[in-house]
Amino acid sequence: MNRYFVPLAVFALLAVVLAIGIRHAPEKGVIASPLLGRPAPQFSLPELSQPTQQVRSADLKGRWYLFNVWGTWCGECRAEHETLLQVQRTGVIPLIGLDWKDDERDARAWLAQLGNPYQAVAVDASGRVAIDWGVYGAPETFLVDPRGIVVYKHVGALTQEIWSHEILPRVSAPGTKKS
Amino acid sequence: MLPELGHFALILALFLAALQAFFGIAGAAAGRERWMAAVTTAVAGEAVMVATAMACLMASFIGDDFSVTYVAENSNSALPLFYRVTALWGAHEGSLLLWIFLLAAWTVAVAAASRRLPARFAARVLGVLGVVSFGFLLFTLATSDPFVRLDPAAADGRDLNPILQDPGLAVHPPILYTGYVGFSVAFAFACAAMLEGRLDQNWARWTRPWTTVAWAFLGCGIALGSFWAYYELGWGGFWFWDPVENASFMPWLVGTALIHSLAVTDKRGLFKSWTLLLAILAFSMSLLGTFLVRSGVLVSVHSFAADPQRGIFILAFLIVMIGGALSLYAWRAPLLRSAAGFELGARESFLLFNNVLLVIAAATVFAGTLAPLIADSLGLGTLSVGPPYFNPTFMMSMLPLLALLAVGIHANWKRGRLGDKWRMLLNTLVAAAVIGCGLVFGIYRHGQVLTPVGATLGVWIILASLVDPIDRWRRRLSLSRAVLGMTVAHVGLGLVVIALTTVQSFTIERDVAMSPGASVAVGGYEFRFDGVSPVEGPNYSALAATLVVTRDGMPVTVLRPQKRQYWVQRQVTSETAIRMFRGDNILLALGEDLGAGRWSVRVQIRPLVTLVWLAAFIMACGGALAASDRRYRAVKVAAPAEEAAALERGT
Numbered sequence: 145m146n147r148y149f150v151p152l153a154v155f156a157l158l159a160v161v162l163a164i165g166i167r168h169a170p171e172k173g174v175i176a177s178p179l180l181g182r183p184a185p186q187f188s189l190p191e192l193s194q195p196t197q198q199v200r201s202a203d204l205k206g207r208w209y210l211f212n213v214w215g216t217w218c219g220e221c222r223a224e225h226e227t228l229l230q231v232q233r234t235g236v237i238p239l240i241g242l243d244w245k246d247d248e249r250d251a252r253a254w255l256a257q258l259g260n261p262y263q264a265v266a267v268d269a270s271g272r273v274a275i276d277w278g279v280y281g282a283p284e285t286f287l288v289d290p291r292g293i294v295v296y297k298h299v300g301a302l303t304q305e306i307w308s309h310e311i312l313p314r315v316s317a318p319g320t321k322k323s
Numbered sequence: 324m325l326p327e328l329g330h331f332a333l334i335l336a337l338f339l340a341a342l343q344a345f346f347g348i349a350g351a352a353a354g355r356e357r358w359m360a361a362v363t364t365a366v367a368g369e370a371v372m373v374a375t376a377m378a379c380l381m382a383s384f385i386g387d388d389f390s391v392t393y394v395a396e397n398s399n400s401a402l403p404l405f406y407r408v409t410a411l412w413g414a415h416e417g418s419l420l421l422w423i424f425l426l427a428a429w430t431v432a433v434a435a436a437s438r439r440l441p442a443r444f445a446a447r448v449l450g451v452l453g454v455v456s457f458g459f460l461l462f463t464l465a466t467s468d469p470f471v472r473l474d475p476a477a478a479d480g481r482d483l484n485p486i487l488q489d490p491g492l493a494v495h496p497p498i499l500y501t502g503y504v505g506f507s508v509a510f511a512f513a514c515a516a517m518l519e520g521r522l523d524q525n526w527a528r529w530t531r532p533w534t535t536v537a538w539a540f541l542g543c544g545i546a547l548g549s550f551w552a553y554y555e556l557g558w559g560g561f562w563f564w565d566p567v568e569n570a571s572f573m574p575w576l577v578g579t580a581l582i583h584s585l586a587v588t589d590k591r592g593l594f595k596s597w598t599l600l601l602a603i604l605a606f607s608m609s610l611l612g613t614f615l616v617r618s619g620v621l622v623s624v625h626s627f628a629a630d631p632q633r634g635i636f637i638l639a640f641l642i643v644m645i646g647g648a649l650s651l652y653a654w655r656a657p658l659l660r661s662a663a664g665f666e667l668g669a670r671e672s673f674l675l676f677n678n679v680l681l682v683i684a685a686a687t688v689f690a691g692t693l694a695p696l697i698a699d700s701l702g703l704g705t706l707s708v709g710p711p712y713f714n715p716t717f718m719m720s721m722l723p724l725l726a727l728l729a730v731g732i733h734a735n736w737k738r739g740r741l742g743d744k745w746r747m748l749l750n751t752l753v754a755a756a757v758i759g760c761g762l763v764f765g766i767y768r769h770g771q772v773l774t775p776v777g778a779t780l781g782v783w784i785i786l787a788s789l790v791d792p793i794d795r796w797r798r799r800l801s802l803s804r805a806v807l808g809m810t811v812a813h814v815g816l817g818l819v820v821i822a823l824t825t826v827q828s829f830t831i832e833r834d835v836a837m838s839p840g841a842s843v844a845v846g847g848y849e850f851r852f853d854g855v856s857p858v859e860g861p862n863y864s865a866l867a868a869t870l871v872v873t874r875d876g877m878p879v880t881v882l883r884p885q886k887r888q889y890w891v892q893r894q895v896t897s898e899t900a901i902r903m904f905r906g907d908n909i910l911l912a913l914g915e916d917l918g919a920g921r922w923s924v925r926v927q928i929r930p931l932v933t934l935v936w937l938a939a940f941i942m943a944c945g946g947a948l949a950a951s952d953r954r955y956r957a958v959k960v961a962a963p964a965e966e967a968a969a970l971e972r973g974t
Contacts, residue, residue: 152646161693162614
């Protein structure tokens, strides 16, 4: 061995670390967000079905809620809609929707046709609130605890599995599971 | 039809890249001239195919073809034409295509300039670039195809990420990528030299301009990104040590070391293996940056949608490219020992310090960036590393670097004696201390521990850089562009140091509650709150606060930060008001209505923050100037006899 092998050895070590990083990544890709463990961004937006009323993040404090980002233009959102309805039927946690960069009439028609799982839907026509939440693509779902802290984030369509393995345990046993 | 054509062009480009790699590397190894001659044809063909693919995707964007998934996800029929074009690189797939396109452009430039290189060496350089190109094309086609159709087609697109709907951020990626990709040329030159088993001073002279241009682009890209984060996004800062920012900063640091190491190899034929290693490292950092941003192993505010499968592919690619290059290095670098030596105190030793300190700086940034990942793989739980780590550790390697710079540029090659230059250096240091500290304390009358140090070093670097050029100019001696470029870049660095010192020491951030008519004094300025009045916009109505800013009784400006309510969305946004005054950057934001006409107002004053970006730009200009020096274009091909001998020796 001579000193010219040192860079190769260091790189080999690094490659192992990166490989381990990737093995953890599927799980991380789901929960990782700069928002985790931090307060949910503030917002105040009009309600979809009652435009005179506002959906305010301040009013949501003191209880758990699921913040679900969707739009009628988004195919995956349709795929997760059934799951959202099932979640709503359990009555465990209210769903707050963020209708992202969407046509309001289309959005109302969508909910009338497929059923409305949301307790309230905030209309984010310009996409500014979505920027604050670090949304990259719909659908995305955030779990926010009663202190207003984001404890979990799921990218992509919500599934029964994610609901029962990731979200439900966190809501029913808060404090036992670290974010 | 167009998307299929683009897809097909990409597949053809993949095959041509494979041919380019094979004919280049195998042709040179076997010494077959016809194979080597085919390389440039493959390069041209690949470039045409990649350009066709780019054009097809762009046409789909301009023509609002929402049957293409990527277009549907990143564009919208209401999007202005300019953003429909720039939306092409608004997300992962298109960014990769841009990467490949820029790589093809660099490769064509190298091929065009390769007439001045020995045929065999040129074939190897282009061959290595072919390997890089092949890897990225395969990655794109296998995991990130931008031409995938959407069935049924979307009625309208999801629109471009709103953050990217800004002229500055729209041009930021191409400039940054040009820098990233440019380091692949230095990498290819290094690999070709190792395959050849020979590295002379001509090699360094060929490599230098390419590296410097890539470095200049990267610097511009980083500065642009930082500028728009501050101005447009109003994030209230210009550098966050975010993984994505670090991913662009690390290759820049290593690239800076490489530029200086190349200078030694060029002038003195030394540091050969070290230069090779840096050339490999600089490109590795570019690739690694891509990996970190795309694979989702690290979390960033700029993150692209994470996809572990892409991560696995890039990791495999990293192992092949970097692992391959470093193996080649371990095998070949021992052949490249140089006999010449130098004394401690000679310019070589200062440049060695420069290299070591820059690499240490890059390593500390690297360690901080990867710390969360390493902690995670070792099962130590989640760990986050922020400015409290980065600022001091980065400074630890930067302070000695800056202190040595002024001496280093006046040191002689080979000999350690500075002679009578000591006196001049001492004089400039004293002058710098007087000017630097005088300015800082004269204007601000206070400071932190490192304030005088930073101010002195910044001024010293500028003064010491200017001594020789001014002297030569007064004696009517000619100045080469290389020296001029170096001087400009070093003056730029001095300005960056002064600007950063000032910003870090004297930034003021205050949240104040104000009633109409009341005044508040912040950082030498007087802000009078004249209440809030309604303003009507095209699609919003707003409340605009009027704040009259004065300094020592003299009017400075009137700032009107707004709270806007958009009619359609009934959504409230805050518009900050930013104004420059004598180098101070004043930022005001209107906060909450506290009732009874009282409002909370956020006041931020950042002195000289604009100079940070301006000076970074000056550094890049220095690089461009140096790269345009005539001596890099005058390099002649090695004599035919010499080349024939080299061919005979084989590899």
